[in-house]
Amino acid sequence: MHDAHSPSRPAVSRRSPGLSGRVRVPGDKSVSHRSLMLGGLAAGRTRIRGLLSGEDVVNTGRAMAAMGANLSREGDEWVIEGTGNGCLLEPEGPLDFGNAGTGCRLTMGLAGVYDFETSFTGDASLTKRPMGRIFDPLRQMGVQVEAAEGDRLPARLRGPEVANPITYRVPMPSAQVKSAVLLAGLNAPGITTVIEPVATRDHTERMLAGFGASLEVETDGKGVRTIRLEGQGRLSGQTIDVPADPSSAAFPIVAALVTPGSDIVVENVLMNPTRIGLITTLCEMGGDISLIEEREAGGETMADLRVRASDLRAVTVPPERAPSMIDEYPVLAVAAAFAEGETVMDGIGELRVKESDRLAAVAAGLALNGVDHTEGEAALAVRGRPGGKGVGNPDGKRVETHLDHRIAMAFLVMGAASEHPVQVDDISIIATSFPDFADLMNGLGTAIEPTQVPE
Numbered sequence: 001m002h003d004a005h006s007p008s009r010p011a012v013s014r015r016s017p018g019l020s021g022r023v024r025v026p027g028d029k030s031v032s033h034r035s036l037m038l039g040g041l042a043a044g045r046t047r048i049r050g051l052l053s054g055e056d057v058v059n060t061g062r063a064m065a066a067m068g069a070n071l072s073r074e075g076d077e078w079v080i081e082g083t084g085n086g087c088l089l090e091p092e093g094p095l096d097f098g099n100a101g102t103g104c105r106l107t108m109g110l111a112g113v114y115d116f117e118t119s120f121t122g123d124a125s126l127t128k129r130p131m132g133r134i135f136d137p138l139r140q141m142g143v144q145v146e147a148a149e150g151d152r153l154p155a156r157l158r159g160p161e162v163a164n165p166i167t168y169r170v171p172m173p174s175a176q177v178k179s180a181v182l183l184a185g186l187n188a189p190g191i192t193t194v195i196e197p198v199a200t201r202d203h204t205e206r207m208l209a210g211f212g213a214s215l216e217v218e219t220d221g222k223g224v225r226t227i228r229l230e231g232q233g234r235l236s237g238q239t240i241d242v243p244a245d246p247s248s249a250a251f252p253i254v255a256a257l258v259t260p261g262s263d264i265v266v267e268n269v270l271m272n273p274t275r276i277g278l279i280t281t282l283c284e285m286g287g288d289i290s291l292i293e294e295r296e297a298g299g300e301t302m303a304d305l306r307v308r309a310s311d312l313r314a315v316t317v318p319p320e321r322a323p324s325m326i327d328e329y330p331v332l333a334v335a336a337a338f339a340e341g342e343t344v345m346d347g348i349g350e351l352r353v354k355e356s357d358r359l360a361a362v363a364a365g366l367a368l369n370g371v372d373h374t375e376g377e378a379a380l381a382v383r384g385r386p387g388g389k390g391v392g393n394p395d396g397k398r399v400e401t402h403l404d405h406r407i408a409m410a411f412l413v414m415g416a417a418s419e420h421p422v423q424v425d426d427i428s429i430i431a432t433s434f435p436d437f438a439d440l441m442n443g444l445g446t447a448i449e450p451t452q453v454p455e
């Protein structure tokens, strides 16, 4: 288990002769967090199959248990006895969310408006991330906030006796902010309205409706979404099947596309339209990805994806696509490193406030591994080297991952198709979202191995 005191675990990824086989990546992280939260809040029993067992989600489960939910495991299923609507209990100690922005921010909304005190903390990455984006609407709802300088963690929230339902226009494209306000609205009398100028992942809206909340979503001609939620309604326990996470599937998909000779199937991938920007982009680049067995279950679409090695061409990614692939830019930059021409990604300033400053971390990793690129304030251009000639680091220098799982996984994928090995300084953080990443990838044919920490 990774924690703040875990020693770093460096690793190397060497050129692969090609990936083959079928895999199922872990359950979707966004859906997993939300199913624990709503299951923990609802009246009655929720059963969850396919829940991600990554540390981010484990921390959400612990937080819900600290507020009165009863979680247990029955075979492959997680079973939650919810506290019942409006009945969360005051946690005895601080809620530690480790590395998880989503778990922390959504729980601040869910629990912060209760008439009790909740304290939030996290690891060295999470305590650097901006929390004002959640505190601002919560303050409007009547929550008192005491936080570290710059509205960061650790923070203490105390809700009012009765929370104000608000109308809130989300100032940045963020599903976490939208969701935090909606979850807070569950405990406010009357209608809470969230206006979302740019659509982001809609799992909170879908799942709230599935648990029986009274909620309406309207989209105008310009794509602006207005979500109205009636607070203090009744949520009842549900059965949830969590599909495979498209943000995790992205790693074997890109590895197969860039490594000659590859032919793989990634099973049961969530194909929610607010999450498939990377697949669209890779197809535009000439990636051979076919959807087999597209199907519907639990209000979501899933498909098995067959992916074959392809000669990729550079594209310009439209900025309005960013929310539907926000976590996939690091691995897209790796795909671009093997594509013919210059791939341009713009409108990606939000990458600077993820687990690391992902624009800076990706640019530094590309530089270390011989890939020509330009980093802008909110943009990245990558000039590819088809065939991977000259890519990698012959001196064994390590990419700095800055407690960021996606940086670690993206550069390990790069090593599968590069001329020289690619090394990263720490793979322990990958357990936050994709336990067993290296084993799953090596089962397909990559060569990812631990290396020694120098004395």
Ligand SMILES: O=C(O)C1=C[C@@H](OP(=O)(O)O)[C@@H](O)[C@H](O)C1
Binding pocket: 029, 030, 031, 102, 173, 174, 175, 176, 177, 179, 201, 326, 327, 350
């Ligand atoms: O709502 C969610 O589940 C998430 C929203 C996104 O964050 P932002 O809302 O900060 O863009 C994404 O980066 C994160 O991995 C998961």
Ligand SMILES: C=C(OP(=O)(O)O)C(=O)O
Binding pocket: 099, 100, 101, 102, 103, 327, 354, 355, 406, 433
């Ligand atoms: C940004 C991410 O997660 P979070 O914000 O939940 O830490 C991610 O998983 O890429």
